[in-house]
Amino acid sequence: MSAVRALRQLTASSSRVCAARNANRTFTRAAAAALPAFRAASVPAARAFSVSARRFGEGASDVALAQKLSEELKYEKESAAPSDPDFLTAFKSQGVWKIQDTVGNDEVTLTRKFGNETIRLMFSIVDIQTEQETEFEDGEESAEADEDQPIHSYPIRCSLSITKGSNPGALSIDAMCQDGAFITDNISFYPDAKIGTDLTAEADWKRRGLYIGPQFDTLDVTVQEEFEKFLQERGINDSLAMFIPEFAEYKEQKEYVGWLQNVKSFIDA
Structure with missing residues (x-):
């Protein structure tokens, strides 16, 4: 693993931790304010997820993961050394x-x-x-x-x-x-x-x-x-x-x- 890539991963990891904490606080306040509406819509939401998962293949996360892999692959190819440096x-x-x-x-x-x-x-x-x-x-x-x-x-x-x-x-x-x-x-x-x-x-x-x-x-x-x-x-x-x-x-x-x-x-x- 190149030092540049390792540094990018360290920075990204810190950013993800901060983002997760902020998102968690936002979600907690929003969930408390809209709890009745959430309960009423819980069954239809489950059906929508099931249909979406079948549409994407074996998992709803496949598309997002493939996108991230594609972005990382693009970055690495652009910064890669020639075949024979x-x-x-x-x-x-x-x-x-x-x-x-x-x-x-x-x-x-x-x-x-x-x-x-x-x-x-x-x-x-x-x-x-x-x-x-x-x-x-x-x-x-x-x-x-x-x-x-x-x-x-x-x-x-x-x-x-x-x-x-x-x-x-x-x-x-x-x-x-x-x-x-x-x-x-x-x-x-x-x-x-x-x-x-x-x-x-x-x-x-x-x-x-x-x-x-x-x-x-x-x-x-x-x-x-x-x-x-x-x-x-x-x-x-x-x-x-x-x-x-x-x-x-x-x-x-x-x-x-x-x-x-x-x-x-x-x-x-």
């Missing part, structure tokens, strides 16, 4: 990483070759959705305090795997991408590359019983430094750390527009 075009032109982005999925996979190695990096847009929702729940004070923070300051978890051709083993690195840098959490080694890289429930179950290695920050400082050089040489660098959150925002916006279209089509059917 500049940052994405520049990233693709480097020819280093291939992007596997399936419409409707919340995960993105980047892959590349480095010598005899196959490198796969995965991240999810769920992190950006959760972080933005938390920010706006904290209120205006929190927003003002974060004015000086970078645009892409939220953390995104990344899962990296490295395999070597016919070599049966695999390295698995868990890291956090934030503020234009990767922060490594731990590095695991799996003697069986299939267990270390497969995305099946069976492989995940087998991994749970294996030693995942020490916390990265508990390693000797010189070992940490050499590991960081190892990863940077393979393109796990600041440039990639800047790209990931930007692409996550871009994909989340596309998925939201698709969600609006699908839900509206379902309501209209």
